[in-house]
Amino acid sequence: MTDYDLRTREALRRVVLLEYGFGPETLRGRKICPVCGRAGRADRTHCADCGARLPETTLYDFYRSRHRCCPGCGVVVTEVAVYCPECGTRLPERREAAV
Known part of the structure; x- marks a missing residue:
């Protein structure tokens, strides 16, 4: 594949x-x-349909709070990944959750 194709x-x-x-x-x-x-x-503070106050956080903030993401590009990565498959950034080691 050429550079242009990529x-x-x-x-x-x-x-x-x-x-x-x-x-x-x-x-x-x-x-x-x-x-x-x-x-x-x-960029809105209130819902256009019902008028309720919208949260400060976006869907992206919610998504990142529940997935392991690359600090470089934000793509979701597996628990065992060492490098991001999208941008090649070395990922920080995943800490084990306390039981």
């Missing part, structure tokens, strides 16, 4: 993530209303 593939992947809402950029731009459950823009 750059094109990466650009297309980013467009798909933005369009269909699964990428970190999209998650950073959304909040969920705690009352009605509707998704709203992150």
Whole structure:
């Protein structure tokens, strides 16, 4: 695969993530209303549907709190990963949870 092919593939992947809402950029731009459950823009303070106050945290903050993520690019990584498969960043060692 040529360098051009790789750059094109990466650009297309980013467009798909933005369009269909699964990428970190999209998650950073959304909040969920705690009352009605509707998704709203992150820059809003109140829900457009029911008027309830939106939380300060975005979907991305919620997502990161429940998954092991790369500190470099934010992609989810497995528990046993040493390097990020997306950007190659060496991952910090995972601490075992206290039982």
